[in-house]
Amino acid sequence: MKVLNIVGGGSAGWMTAIYLNRYFNREAKNFHINVIESPDIGIIGVGEATVHSIRFFFGAMGLDETELMAETNATIKSGIMFRNWMKAVDGEVHEYFHPFDQQQPGGSVDISSAWFVGERQARERYDEGVSLNSHLIKWGRCPKNISSPQYQAVAPYGYHLDATLLARFLRRKAVEQGVRHIEATVTDVEVVSGKIQSVGTDQGRIAGDFFIDCTGFRGLLIEKLQKDNWVSFRDVLPCDKAVAIQRDLPAGEKPRPYTVATALSSGWAWQIDLVNRQGSGYVYDSERLSPEEAESELRAFLGAESSVIKCSHLDMNVGCRQSAWVGNCVAIGLSGGFIEPLESTGLHMIHLGVGLLATHLAGDDGSEELRDSYNEKMRGFYQDLKQFIVLHYCLSNRDDSDFWRAAPASLDGCAWLKSKLPLWERKICEYQDFAGSYASIFTDTNYRYVLYGMQHYPSPRFAMSENEVDAIFSRFSLLLSRAKSGTMDHEEFLRTVHAKARG
Numbered sequence: 001m002k003v004l005n006i007v008g009g010g011s012a013g014w015m016t017a018i019y020l021n022r023y024f025n026r027e028a029k030n031f032h033i034n035v036i037e038s039p040d041i042g043i044i045g046v047g048e049a050t051v052h053s054i055r056f057f058f059g060a061m062g063l064d065e066t067e068l069m070a071e072t073n074a075t076i077k078s079g080i081m082f083r084n085w086m087k088a089v090d091g092e093v094h095e096y097f098h099p100f101d102q103q104q105p106g107g108s109v110d111i112s113s114a115w116f117v118g119e120r121q122a123r124e125r126y127d128e129g130v131s132l133n134s135h136l137i138k139w140g141r142c143p144k145n146i147s148s149p150q151y152q153a154v155a156p157y158g159y160h161l162d163a164t165l166l167a168r169f170l171r172r173k174a175v176e177q178g179v180r181h182i183e184a185t186v187t188d189v190e191v192v193s194g195k196i197q198s199v200g201t202d203q204g205r206i207a208g209d210f211f212i213d214c215t216g217f218r219g220l221l222i223e224k225l226q227k228d229n230w231v232s233f234r235d236v237l238p239c240d241k242a243v244a245i246q247r248d249l250p251a252g253e254k255p256r257p258y259t260v261a262t263a264l265s266s267g268w269a270w271q272i273d274l275v276n277r278q279g280s281g282y283v284y285d286s287e288r289l290s291p292e293e294a295e296s297e298l299r300a301f302l303g304a305e306s307s308v309i310k311c312s313h314l315d316m317n318v319g320c321r322q323s324a325w326v327g328n329c330v331a332i333g334l335s336g337g338f339i340e341p342l343e344s345t346g347l348h349m350i351h352l353g354v355g356l357l358a359t360h361l362a363g364d365d366g367s368e369e370l371r372d373s374y375n376e377k378m379r380g381f382y383q384d385l386k387q388f389i390v391l392h393y394c395l396s397n398r399d400d401s402d403f404w405r406a407a408p409a410s411l412d413g414c415a416w417l418k419s420k421l422p423l424w425e426r427k428i429c430e431y432q433d434f435a436g437s438y439a440s441i442f443t444d445t446n447y448r449y450v451l452y453g454m455q456h457y458p459s460p461r462f463a464m465s466e467n468e469v470d471a472i473f474s475r476f477s478l479l480l481s482r483a484k485s486g487t488m489d490h491e492e493f494l495r496t497v498h499a500k501a502r503g
Helices: 010-025 054-060 065-071 111-117 126-130 132-136 163-176 291-302 346-361 368-394 402-413 415-423 444-453 466-485 490-502
Strands: 002-007 031-037 075-077 079-083 095-099 158-160 180-183 186-192 195-201 204-207 210-213 230-232 241-247 259-264 267-273 278-284 308-315 319-321 329-331
Touching (some): 002 010, 010 031, 010 054, 010 163, 031 163, 054 065, 054 158, 054 346, 065 163, 065 490, 075 490, 095 126, 111 466, 126 444, 126 466, 163 180, 241 291, 259 291, 267 291, 278 291, 291 308, 319 368, 368 415, 368 444
Parallel strands (some): 002 031, 031 180
Antiparallel strands (some): 075 158, 186 195, 230 319, 241 278, 241 308, 259 267, 267 278
């Protein structure tokens, strides 16, 4: 029986282990799966927000949602509130919301087109006109209630969770299901004829047939197989460092069911509420700020009264492997690629990488075709995400710092996106515009929230009667009324989760 060694724990290592074990060993054992995890090397552990599709991973792994949320101090995430990404108008800070849903209540055109034809931008933000979650967060509600089935709700949702606790939870579940946990620190990698034969550790040498590199930015295994294998995105995404602060929730505040991303002088700050604390951080360009300056700006943003639990500084390597699969090794997680965490895609890319690996590994006969297919798709997924993140920056009209004055130029390094923006000034952004792309999660719905939140509006030149427009939004109002009556106060929902988990 073949031996599959995963080197590195954290979210990447244990998500990979639990997925491959369930995929290959559920009915009959096809692989011995080992996770080699160093007790001396910590995980980064600040990626605490997810996209909504992570629910499908947790559900497919047979994980109990109540147990998961209770053990990771999780809250519900209904989307991201962006603040200060454009100039203030009349002293009012610019903001828009990127939720996880867009409603289509029916009619002769989609609701986005009706929103523009009805000139509703004069009375509401775009997200308020088309999303249930946009209104639920204003009411302090989440899209679930006490009787919602596992991983289901009236609208899509993700989570805020403690990444360190998530890794521990997944480790326990994986080990219970038959994955072997080896506590050892890798000291060397034995490569013969372009393939890894074994890894040396402080606990002895461990051989294997296939290796998965989950060692983070170090890329401990993949670097031994192929040098000069990293494609940097720094030309268009210059933020390469972060300072992270964990603090107590501000006095009197409830955990918010959404992430906040606030633009600062040379990047942006995240705020993520868990049940027991808030995770915050500043993602910034190190060519414009020193770590000390970034920490000072973040602390000033959070306020002098903040009760800080922990502060840490992080280096980020934004880009991806040209080849994530080399020889008998695949890099997953930070070792394979990283996009700055503006849209919370870290766990999504792990899910994507291991899911794709499973289907390719099932047919692995050592053929180059399988490796080439995997590598082409993973490169495409990262390039797609790169362009979506650049969209947030290049539309800004801020000119109050060198960072923001340079931001629009990032578009020059994204040919596909640059070709689409003039088109989207003339027509609605629609699904067909993404034909042939590698979009893995963000398509027309998501692009619309950013485009229209940043006031990059189209000018549709067709007429609809006022009655027809009103009918579409009357149906949306009915959906909204039903959603309000079928959901719970977010804080109350969290209390029920923990009460259930206690038994």
